[in-house]
Amino acid sequence: MKTLLPVVLSLVLVKPVQAMDWFRTNTPLTQAHQHLLEDDLSGMFNTLVELWQTEPSRDLTSHLNDLLGQSLTKDCGKSLTAVTLPEWVSGVNVIRQTIQSPGRDTFRLVVKVRATTEVEQITFKRWVDSSISADSSFAVEETPNGAEIANERSFLKRYNLTGQLESGLYHLTVVAKDKPEYRTWVILGDSNSSQYVRWTSKENWKVEKSALRNPHCPLPQLEVGLYDYIEGQYEQMWKKTYESNYPESLELAGVPNDRYVLAVSINSRRWQGDIIVEQAQTISRTYDLSQED
Numbered sequence: 427m428k429t430l431l432p433v434v435l436s437l438v439l440v441k442p443v444q445a446m447d448w449f450r451t452n453t454p455l456t457q458a459h460q461h462l463l464e465d466d467l468s469g470m471f472n473t474l475v476e477l478w479q480t481e482p483s484r485d486l487t488s489h490l491n492d493l494l495g496q497s498l499t500k501d502c503g504k505s506l507t508a509v510t511l512p513e514w515v516s517g518v519n520v521i522r523q524t525i526q527s528p529g530r531d532t533f534r535l536v537v538k539v540r541a542t543t544e545v546e547q548i549t550f551k552r553w554v555d556s557s558i559s560a561d562s563s564f565a566v567e568e569t570p571n572g573a574e575i576a577n578e579r580s581f582l583k584r585y586n587l588t589g590q591l592e593s594g595l596y597h598l599t600v601v602a603k604d605k606p607e608y609r610t611w612v613i614l615g616d617s618n619s620s621q622y623v624r625w626t627s628k629e630n631w632k633v634e635k636s637a638l639r640n641p642h643c644p645l646p647q648l649e650v651g652l653y654d655y656i657e658g659q660y661e662q663m664w665k666k667t668y669e670s671n672y673p674e675s676l677e678l679a680g681v682p683n684d685r686y687v688l689a690v691s692i693n694s695r696r697w698q699g700d701i702i703v704e705q706a707q708t709i710s711r712t713y714d715l716s717q718e719d
């Protein structure tokens with residue numbers, strides 16, 4: 427708590443939203459600061475939900491994002507809320523994706539729910555009851571061999587977006603067969619990640635730092651994959667994931683020489699209690715593979 431005090435006070439000085447009345451009034455904003463100072467992250471999260479419901483101004487929105495970011499410096503958001511998953515849900519991932527290909531940027535929001543029962547519907551809406559996109563799809567992935575939880579499957583809801591999803595308050599609903607609905611708030615902060623990936627040549631890339639990384643969060647994952655266009659759709663031919671010591675070129679063998687799509691992704695993650703919130707950036711381009719035997 428002592429380490430939080432000077433940081434929170436500096437936030438007030440840098441972002442003077444109602445700063446003059448900071449200790450004189452009892453508003454949701456002062457309560458959020460008080461919860462943070464007292465290390466009551468669950469109470470702060472509930473107050474942030476209340477503040478986002480007031481449709482805050484641009485200055486206050488920036489301030490709320492700063493508060494959310496500061497709350498992650500304890501354990502990357504694992505104690506941010508006391509709300510737990512129902513017994514039939516084993517995991518939830520909320521993933522903001524940016525896919526950059528030559529001449530085009532694509533944006534998506536993916537909600538992945540791992541469950542041991544049949545999930546019929548997943549919706550992710552912005553407060554108040556506003557659809558984030560009319561272009562969406564629902565898919566089911568079967569449990570791979572060797573999975574730790576019997577009968578677990580992954581249910582994916584994909585939203586194709588016209589731009590980056592803004593920070594703010596969202597509502598997640600999961601409807602399962604013969605089960606009570608699971609509903610929860612999700613707060614999304616700034617979409618910027620501490621690291622991003624860029625091309626340095628036609629066949630090489632580099633991971634760059636754009637901000638200081640939160641040491642309480644896991645290192646971003648780098649995934650490199652090759653895709654082939656088969657019968658009207660792209661199929662993954664090869665992939666490898668790196669937790670650290672990121673490569674800057676392909677490290678592969680056993681893939682036939684051909685023209686592929688090379689995709690390089692970097693994925694940062696944090697928690698909101700039991701929910702994993704991810705920010706994924708992908709760069710892709712055509713790649714002619716010509717390995718010598």
